[in-house]
Amino acid sequence: MSYVEEHGEANLIGAGPAMLADVVAGRRFREIAEPTADGSWTIRxxxxxxxxxxxxxxxxxxxxxxxxxxxxxxxxxxxxxxxxxxxxxxxxxxxxxxxxxxxxxxxxxxxxxxxxxxxxSDPAVDLDHADVTFLGHNTVVVRSATAAVIVDPWVRPACGHYPENYQPLQLRDLGRIDAVVLTHSHPDHFDTGTLLQLPCDTRIVVPKLERETFLSVRMYERLHELGFDDITELEWWDSVQVKDIEVTALPFHGEQPTDGSQLHPDIRNAGNTYFVRTPRCSAAFLADSGRDAGGDVRQVAARARRDLGSPDYLFVGYRGWLMYPVQLLTSSVGRYLPFVPQESWGVRQRLMTTADEAVDIAEIWKAPHLVPYADGGAPWYWQMGLGPRLDEAASENPAFDPFPERVIAAAATRTKTGYGVHRSTVNVLLMRPGDSIVSGGPQPRIERMQDFAWPYGEATAEVADAAYLG
Known part of the structure; x- marks a missing residue:
């Protein structure tokens, strides 16, 4: 950070390969890695x-x-x-x-x-009639008539710094939760502080992992330490039943040290994405997935369409996380850096899915409705440095934390030809934390909680293009 403050981030990126070479040549790096004959290294x-x-x-x-x-x-x-x-x-x-x-x-x-x-406090409102409720960032509840499954629960405490009538929802506001589904072990997805608020006999579904690694916590073992006693490790393409809700684990690609080859490719940020089906609707959750040397989420979408059908609602991260390896040092995943081969030090990496790619995936999967998520969405996130600021003082970093309206704009402008601008057939649903989807009828309805309304105004695609994307 001191280098960035003195020389600027552009200089950091240019000087990155030389700086990383100095790190690798240093004594501290030799404490974690052994040099190899080809000038590379093997992590101990x-x-x-x-x-x-x-x-x-x-x-x-x-x-x-x-x-x-x-x-x-x-x-x-x-x-x-x-x-x-x-x-x-x-x-x-x-x-x-x-x-x-x-x-x-x-x-x-x-x-x-x-x-x-x-x-x-008493629960904020009865949400049992909703099919899908979005709490913000990656946290979503899917309900049927008899069960409720929560994905990546991460609730934040109330705070006087937030608008009085727009405070974070708590688990007690959601009614009974029958099962938890976790995508991967990064702390904004695997939040033990939230999980400890759920009864010990709550069923929890986690990715299959034989052994804990430097890049992945074995959540099965860690949850048992905390007192949970009903934990299921699910491999890709396997399913479990939670009453009348079916949960299928899909591959998790992307959010790895690079978007191509890496050192020790068997050591991964292990994860699952999920397809959740109820008698009323279906939804898929892709979290921070993207592409890496082992596969691409677009390939996952194509196979899932054949094997499982198209989800009614596709929740897709849209951050991109476009960065040069040296920038990992100032990120939440600095531990990725020793896995980046030297030939990639000067190459920008795309660790997650971009806004345009989110629409690509929805089109491949033939999902009628796309929900951009997995990047904050409320003051209790942006005040801790996660996601774009969405109030009247709106601000973003397009390479890391773009506005969700960018996905609306991407769907509205897929191609430009001499005949004009062509939009996607995918409908982008812009959900704010606390919003629910109620299915039925020709189109789903986004329902806002009474006394918990988004206080910052709305943006259509045109407004987003003019005001946000200007």
Whole structure:
């Protein structure tokens, strides 16, 4: 960061290959990698496969809604299930709990001392009639008449910095959740603070992973440590049934160290994308997927269309994450850098799907409705540096966090010829956190929660093109 502040990011990109060569030649890099005869390197096994026993949950961080008071409390390994059950009670019913158990008693006493035992509010609204509810970023709930499945749950606390009538939804607002579906282990998808608010017997579906690696947490093992006891590892193209909802795991390509070849290609950001079908509708969730040396999400869409049919609603990330390898150092995935071969140091990488590619995928899959997601979407995200700012002071970084309206614009302008501009047949649904899809009738209806309305105005494709994309 100091180099960027002194010379600018453009200079950082130009100087990137030489800077990375200096890093690789340094003593610190030799502590994690062995040089090879061809001038490359091999990352040491103890780095590729960290000892699970050396890394386990040992501390719980709690904060009140405005983060003016915090508590960091040690939790001995065997007591996590008890602490887990306590958190569920405190965040759902708020009833009195047994204060006699050792770890629970100490935690409650500390919370009481720091003023962190707050009353539980009533649910915001009844959402049982909705087919799909979007909470923001990657978090979506799919419902049938008898079940509810939540994808990548990550809820944020209320805060006085947000508009009074537009605060983050909480898990208790969603009613009963029958199963959780997790795409991959990055912290904005695998958020243990949110998961600990769900009962220990909640069913959780995770990607199949035989062994924890430097790039992927084995969520199956970590969830058991926290007290969950109904966890299913699902391989690509396999399915599970949650009452009358069918969940099928699809391949996760992209969001790897490069969009092409990489060192140690067997060490991946392991993940699943998903096709979720209910008796009322179907939806697919592609999260941060894109393309890499092993495959392309567009190929996944083509096969899924043949094997599973077209989803009614296709949720696609649209960030692109267009970056040169040296920029990884200032990102949330800096650990990717040792996997980038030297010949790629001066080559821009596309780690996720762009807005135009999101429309491509919907067309390949023949999905009638496309929902851009997986990039924030509300002040509780952009105030922590995630996603574009969408209020009256709207701002974006198009290469990393573009406006969701860019997907509307991409669908509206697919090609330009002498006969004019041609748009896609795909309908882009712009959903704000708290919005629900209610199916039925010729077109789905986007329903806004009463007293929880998007406070920042709306943008049609034309307004987006003029005001946002100008």
């Amino acid at each position: 096994d103890e780095v590729l496969f960290p000892a699970v026993s050396d890394c386990f949950p040992h501390r719980l961080l709690l904060a009140n809604s405005d983060r003016m008071r915090t508590l960091s409390q040690p939790v001995p390994m065997p007591t996590w299930p008890d602490v887990h059950r306590l958190i569920v009670q405190l965040t759902t019913t708020g009833v009195d709990v047994d204060r006699s158990a050792g770890a629970v008693a100490r935690l409650l006493a500390a919370m009481d001392r720091e003023g962190l035992l707050e009353p539980v």
